[in-house]
Structures are given as structure tokens and as C-alpha cells.
Amino acid sequence: xxxxxxxxxxxxxxxxxxxxxxxxxxxxxxxxxxxxxxxxxxxxxxxxxxxxxxxxxxxxxxxxxxxxxxxxxxxxxxxxxxxxxxxxxxxxxxxxxxxxxxxxxxxxxxxxxxxxxxxxxxxxxxxxxxxxxxxxxxxxxxxxxxxxxxxxxxxxxxxxxxxxxxxxxxxxxxxxxxxxxxxxxxxxxxxxxxxxxxxxxxxxxxxxxxxxxxxxxxxxxxxxxxxxxxxxxxxxxxxxxxxxx
Numbered sequence: 001x002x003x004x005x006x007x008x009x010x011x012x013x014x015x016x017x018x019x020x021x022x023x024x025x026x027x028x029x030x031x032x033x034x035x036x037x038x039x040x041x042x043x044x045x046x047x048x049x050x051x052x053x054x055x056x057x058x059x060x061x062x063x064x065x066x067x068x069x070x071x072x073x074x075x076x077x078x079x080x081x082x083x084x085x086x087x088x089x090x091x092x093x094x095x096x097x098x099x100x101x102x103x104x105x106x107x108x109x110x111x112x113x114x115x116x117x118x119x120x121x122x123x124x125x126x127x128x129x130x131x132x133x134x135x136x137x138x139x140x141x142x143x144x145x146x147x148x149x150x151x152x153x154x155x156x157x158x159x160x161x162x163x164x165x166x167x168x169x170x171x172x173x174x175x176x177x178x179x180x181x182x183x184x185x186x187x188x189x190x191x192x193x194x195x196x197x198x199x200x201x202x203x204x205x206x207x208x209x210x211x212x213x214x215x216x217x218x219x220x221x222x223x224x225x226x227x228x229x230x231x232x233x234x235x236x237x238x239x240x241x242x243x244x245x
Contacts (some may be wrong), residue, residue: 007236008207009072009105013057016077016084017045018052025068025134025159028183031076034159044096052083059091080110080117086151089117094123098233107132111141118148120182126175128152134161146170152239158209160182163191166198173239174199178212180223186214192230205237 004012017035021027031050038046045055062071073096074080079089096104107130108114114129123129129150131141134157145153151171157164159179163203176195178187191207199206208230214227228234 002076004043006072006075007162007209008238009058009148010070011065011072011192012075013058013061013071013104014055014074014076015061015080015095016052016079016088016162017075018048018050018076019078019081020052022078022195023134023138025109025132025138027183028159028179028181030181033181035076052077052081054084054088056091059095060101061203062095062102065102069103071102071104072139073104073106078108078110079106080108080113081215082110082113084182086117088155093124100126101130102126105130105154106148106155107154109138111144114133115144115148116243122147124126125151128154129155130156131162132156132158132237135168136162136164137232139164139166142167142171154239159178159212160191160195161185163188163194164176166195170229171204173205173207173237175209177209178223179211180210180228182213182219184213184220186218196230196235199237206235207237208235 035050039049086208103126105128109132111131127186129148131145133141133155134137146169153170154173155171156179160176174195176192177187196206208228210223210228211226212223214220
């Protein structure tokens with residue numbers, strides 16, 4: 001558990017680490033690079049590198065944090081990966097239910113499995129459920145998410161790899177971001193603005209995280225130099241938890 005540099009959350013909690021590539025958004029996975037770096041540094045939690053690993057000792061971490069916090073669950077993994085057993089997901093949910101002062105964000109690319117899991121298990125009142133949608137070919141994930149009765153349902157369009165026409169019914173928040181790193185792919189401004197307009201039209205909070213390695217002018221720079229301004233301003237809206245159904 002640690003404070004996070006990810007701007008749409010406050011802390012990360014990784015009872016699971018490791019993953020395998022599933023779609024184009026995974027090609028330059030930041031978590032894989034970080035996991036191998038931590039493995040080389042001798043960090044015990046990453047002794048298995050980026051192989052899927054469940055950490056029983058990490059399950060209770062949020063229980064010891066007295067300050068109400070917003071947690072990103074499994075920033076270094078996918079909780080609904082096929083190698084994570086149902087009983088371990090049960091334990092993660094038990095910790096969430098036993099931590100009512102905290103709010104937990106779960107983001108997955110395995111939307112089918114998440115949907116199936118919650119067909120047989122209740123969704124905790126303090127959990128936000130999200131799916132990653134980077135290309136049109138992954139729009140089916142939105143359908144699985146929208147059917148779940150989570151307090152907040154969100155989309156992460158990062159890295160955004162193409163124009164998306166989204167069905168935002170039953171969606172409460174949209175995040176968009178470009179790809180970073182030496183092998184990053186460009187994100188076109190019109191793709192971002194299209195999603196922004198779709199969200200605005202339906203009064204859905206929109207969070208623009210960053211341009212990434214390529215700026216809106218298509219020039220490759222550091223992500224810090226490209227920044228996070230959209231049409232000259234920072235647009236980083238969060239869902240109003242008090243208004244959650």
C-alpha cells in the first residue's frame with residue numbers, strides 16, 4: 001500500500017501483482033516494466049517478476065489505514081485475471097466490505113469475468129468498477145460493465161488508440177489518457193475531444209490525465225513537457241461520491 005502518483009486516485013493497494021497481455025493497450029504495459037525493475041531491486045513482492053501472484057499478507061493493509069482514502073485496487077495487476085482464484089477475489093471483497101471508510105476503484109480488462117463474478121456475489125457499497133477501453137474492438141467491455149449495479153461505473157480510455165463512439169448509458173465517469181514511454185503510440189486530439197463532447201452531452205464527469213509521449217501537435221517529447229492541458233485548460237473532473245446511487 002502506498003500513496004499514488006496516479007492523479008485520479010490517492011493510494012494503491014496490490015494484493016495481486018502480475019498479469020498477461022490481453023489487447024493492444026497492453027503492448028507497452030507500464031506495470032510490467034515497473035515489476036521487472038522492482039524485481040531487479042530485490043523487492044520481495046516482485047520476486048516472481050510479472051507472473052500473476054496473490055499476496056495473502058497484503059489483504060489486510062487497508063484495515064490499518066485510519067484516514068479515509070480512495071484506493072486503486074491492483075494497479076500492478078488485473079484482479080479478474082483468470083489465474084486469480086475466486087476465493088482470493090472473495091478475500092479482497094471481504095477487506096473492502098470491512099473498510100467502509102475507504103472507497104475502492106477496481107479497473108479491469110477482463111470485463112466478462114468481472115460480470116460473471118458479480119452475478120453470484122454482491123457488489124460492495126464502497127467500490128467503483130471500471131473497464132479499460134482503448135479501441136473500438138474493446139467496446140464490448142462497456143456492455144458488461146453497464147449491466148452491473150455498482151455505485152460508480154467508470155471507463156479508462158488509456159492509452160487511447162483510436163476514435164471511440166461510446167454508449168455511456170449507466171456510466172458515471174470517463175478517464176482519457178495518452179501513452180507514455182519509448183515505444184508510445186500517438187493520441188490524436190480529435191479522439192480526445194470526441195469523448196469529452198460525448199461525456200459533456202450526458203453530464204458525465206470527464207478526467208483528462210495526460211497527453212503522454214506525443215503532444216497534441218504530434219511531436220514526441222517527455223510527458224511532462226506535453227502536459228495535461230486540453231484546449232488550454234486542465235479538465236480533471238471526479239464523480240461526486242455523495243450523489244452515487
